[in-house]
Amino acid sequence: MKKLIFTAVVAIIGLSFISCESSGKLSGSGATFPAPFYNVVFKKYTEATGNAVTYGGIGSGGGIRSLKDKTVDFGATDVFLSDDELKEMGADVVHIPTAMGAxxxxxxxxxxxxxxxxxxxxxxxxxxxxxxxxxxxxxxxxxxxxxxxxxxxxxxxxxxxxxxxxxxxxxxxxxxxxxxxxxxxxxxxxxxxxxxxxxxxxxxxxxxxxxxxxxxxxxxxxxxxxxxxxxxxxxxxxxxxxxxxxxxxADIDMPDDTRAVITNSSNPDAYPISTFTWIILYKEQNYNNRTEEQAKSLVSLLNYIIGKDGQDIAVKTHYAPLSSKALEKTNAIIKSITFNGNAIKS
The missing domain is CATH 3.40.190.10 (Periplasmic binding protein-like II)
Structure with missing residues (x-):
C-alpha cells in the first residue's frame, strides 16, 4: 500500500504543473492534501465506468479560482468557502465532503x-x-x-x-x-x-x-x-x-451544508488537527455550454467517491472514511444538484 501511495504522490507532483484542461471527460484541480486518495479513486472510477477524470494538485486556493473561472468541472479544498467567498462565486456552490484526514x-x-x-x-x-x-x-x-x-x-x-x-x-x-x-x-x-x-x-x-x-x-x-x-x-x-x-x-452534529470545523475536538481520543476535505462544484450544472452528459458523469463520480468502493480506497490510502452523519448530509446535497433546474440521475 505504501508503494501505491508513493506512486500517487509522484503522480501529484507531475500533475501539479499540467493544465487541468489537458484531457479527460471530467477535470478538477485544487488541494494536494487529498490528492493521493483522488489519484487512486479517480483511476478506479475510470476503470469501472470508462469516464476519464484528470486532476491537478495546485492547492486549495488554486482549485477555488479554477472553479470560479469555470475552467474545471470541480474544485477541491481542505477549507470550506466562507459566506463571503460563496457570494463571489457567481452562482450557488455546494460542498461534497469526500474523506477526513489529518x-x-x-x-x-x-x-x-x-x-x-x-x-x-x-x-x-x-x-x-x-x-x-x-x-x-x-x-x-x-x-x-x-x-x-x-x-x-x-x-x-x-x-x-x-x-x-x-x-x-x-x-x-x-x-x-x-x-x-x-x-x-x-x-x-x-x-x-x-x-x-x-x-x-x-x-x-x-x-x-x-x-x-x-x-x-x-x-x-x-x-x-x-x-x-x-x-x-x-x-x-x-x-x-x-x-x-x-x-x-468528527463526532459532531453535521450542518446541512457540511461546512464543519473539527480541529481541537473535546474528544479525549481525538487527533487535534483533523479535517474534512471537500469537492466543490456549481449546484446548477448547465453553464458554459456544459452538456447534460457531463453533469451526469460528475454526479456519478461523486456517488462513487462516497460509496463503499470510494470510501474503502480512502482507508487504504490512509484517510478516514466519512461518518454516517456526514454521508447522510452528503447524499442529500448530491441529490440537489441540477441541470436546467431538474435533478440529475447518473
Whole structure:
C-alpha cells in the first residue's frame, strides 16, 4: 500500500504543473492534501465506468479560482468557502465532503522517535523563539528522548493552501500569540524557515533537510516514511494521527451544508488537527455550454467517491472514511444538484 501511495504522490507532483484542461471527460484541480486518495479513486472510477477524470494538485486556493473561472468541472479544498467567498462565486456552490484526514507535524531527526509537541512549542518554533532541538522547553515535554544539539528548520507552504488554513486555524484557536502574530488563512507570512509548493514540496524538503519540521497531510509522511510528532489534544493527551483518532474528531452534529470545523475536538481520543476535505462544484450544472452528459458523469463520480468502493480506497490510502452523519448530509446535497433546474440521475 505504501508503494501505491508513493506512486500517487509522484503522480501529484507531475500533475501539479499540467493544465487541468489537458484531457479527460471530467477535470478538477485544487488541494494536494487529498490528492493521493483522488489519484487512486479517480483511476478506479475510470476503470469501472470508462469516464476519464484528470486532476491537478495546485492547492486549495488554486482549485477555488479554477472553479470560479469555470475552467474545471470541480474544485477541491481542505477549507470550506466562507459566506463571503460563496457570494463571489457567481452562482450557488455546494460542498461534497469526500474523506477526513489529518495535518501532521513531520520532522527529520534520524535518531528521534515518538517526539511529542504541544501547540505552544509549535508556535514558538514557527515564530523563531525556539531555534534548537535541544531547547529546554522541548526537553521538558520529551524527558526520555535524546534530543540533538541541532538547529530547527521550519518548512511551510508557499502557495495558497487548505493545509495551511487548517493548520493555522487550529493554531489560532489554541495559541493567542500565534493568533495575533501569524493569524490564520490559506496564505501566511512566516519570519523563519523555508517555503515549498504543495504538500509534496514540503514533504520533500523535510525528507531532504535534517533538523527540519513541517506541516503536511499525514499520507505524505507515510509515503515518504517521515516520522510525525504526537500532538497534545484538548484533554492533554498526546495523540498520533490515524483513522481512529481522526474519526474521533468528527463526532459532531453535521450542518446541512457540511461546512464543519473539527480541529481541537473535546474528544479525549481525538487527533487535534483533523479535517474534512471537500469537492466543490456549481449546484446548477448547465453553464458554459456544459452538456447534460457531463453533469451526469460528475454526479456519478461523486456517488462513487462516497460509496463503499470510494470510501474503502480512502482507508487504504490512509484517510478516514466519512461518518454516517456526514454521508447522510452528503447524499442529500448530491441529490440537489441540477441541470436546467431538474435533478440529475447518473
Amino acid at each position: 495535518v501532521v507535524l513531520s520532522y527529520n531527526l534520524p535518531e528521534v522517535k515518538d517526539l511529542k509537541l504541544t501547540a505552544g512549542l509549535i508556535s514558538e518554533i514557527y515564530r523563531g523563539v525556539i531555534t534548537n532541538w535541544n531547547d529546554p522547553k522541548i526537553k521538558e515535554v520529551n524527558p526520555d528522548l535524546n534530543l540533538p544539539d541541532k538547529a530547527i528548520t521550519p518548512v511551510y507552504r508557499s502557495d495558497g493552501s487548505g493545509t495551511t488554513a487548517v493548520f493555522s486555524e487550529y493554531m489560532s484557536k489554541v495559541d493567542s500569540i500565534w493568533k495575533s502574530e501569524i493569524g490564520s488563512g490559506k496564505s501566511l507570512s512566516f519570519k523563519v524557515g523555508i517555503a515549498a509548493k504543495g504538500n509534496p514540496g514540503v514533504a520533500g524538503n523535510i525528507s531532504e533537510t535534517e533538523g527540519s519540521i513541517g506541516y503536511i497531510g499525514s499520507e505524505y509522511a507515510l509515503a515518504l516514511n517521515i516520522p510525525s510528532a504526537l500532538l497534545q489534544n484538548s484533554s492533554g493527551n498526546f495523540i498520533v494521527a490515524n483513522d481512529k483518532s481522526i474519526s474521533a474528531s
